[in-house]
Amino acid sequence: MRDIIKVENLSKAYGHLNAVNNFSFAVKKGTVFGLLGANGAGKSTAVECVLGTKPIDSGTVSILGLNPKVDRKELFQKVGVQFQESNYQENIRVEELCEVMSSLYKKVTDYRTLLNKFGIADKSKTLVKELSGGQKQRLFIILALIPNPEVVFLDELTTGLDTRARRDVWQIIKELKQQGLTILLTSHFMDEVEELCDEICILKKGNSVFYGTVEDAITKSPYDKFLDAYLWYTDKEARENENI
CATH class of the missing domain: 3.40.50.300 (P-loop containing nucleotide triphosphate hydrolases)
Incomplete structure (x- = not known):
């Protein structure tokens, strides 16, 4: 390898x-x-x-x-990067943030699939600031995986x-x-x-x-x-x- x-x-x-x-x-x-x-x-x-x-x-x-x-x-x-303290816009819905992230890359993974895999698909319309700490953590991992790194x-x-x-x-x-x-x-x-x-x-x-x-x-x-x-x-x- x-x-x-x-x-x-x-x-x-x-x-x-x-x-x-x-x-x-x-x-x-x-x-x-x-x-x-x-x-x-x-x-x-x-x-x-x-x-x-x-x-x-x-x-x-x-x-x-x-x-x-x-x-x-x-x-x-x-390369995908997830930091523990990520400074993302909090007054934005989860799906909107994922769409913004997706727009930055040429080849992406469908964020809806990732939201479902990480168990927060039901939070797609929720503002980032309204997520629990654990939900935010899962979202940050998803954002790191969106570029299909x-x-x-x-x-x-x-x-x-x-x-x-x-x-x-x-x-x-x-x-x-x-x-x-x-x-x-x-x-x-x-x-x-x-x-x-x-x-x-x-x-x-x-x-x-x-x-x-x-x-x-x-x-x-x-x-x-x-x-x-x-x-x-x-x-x-x-x-x-x-x-x-």
Whole structure:
């Protein structure tokens, strides 16, 4: 399988703060890659640098063989993006927002099909501001999928969803993966990561402290459960300093 996303030695600093430090990873076609870490670990900065919405200090990034800064217009037609805090017009009906999004792309998925698949078809006439948090989250995922992308970035995929809705979204993501979609996601839910991710990277203070499969992360830690292993990786420095 070819690499759809390839990042080599990516670094980004804000003054004296190294938000991302010499970060490298690759995501193969038709796989789900999880970028993990506590708040402030550098996940958002890394994703924004990969997408080209933030300039990088050093390193190289390619998506579908294209440079996200130089080939931005071409990539726009092939990449879907869903952020946890999306700034969409709220005084607009759901179907109107979907139609606006559809008008921006050459090749689109029928948004009505997506609304039905994600369980909010009955909200098509509802104003975005009147949706619940979970309904908005599902809408934002739909908007990321409207361009029929080859690769999609999902930020905190199921935040605000109840248990049943989360499981439903997981199943949809699995189906999209089987159809060849490449997915990079961030998540704070370790059960979600275990269920969906083929490979993961754990960031801590801008540095990669683990890169591999969930199974490898468990094996290389002192624990037999992924949540405990994740906490060990992200809090390793504090644990090592407890006896100093």
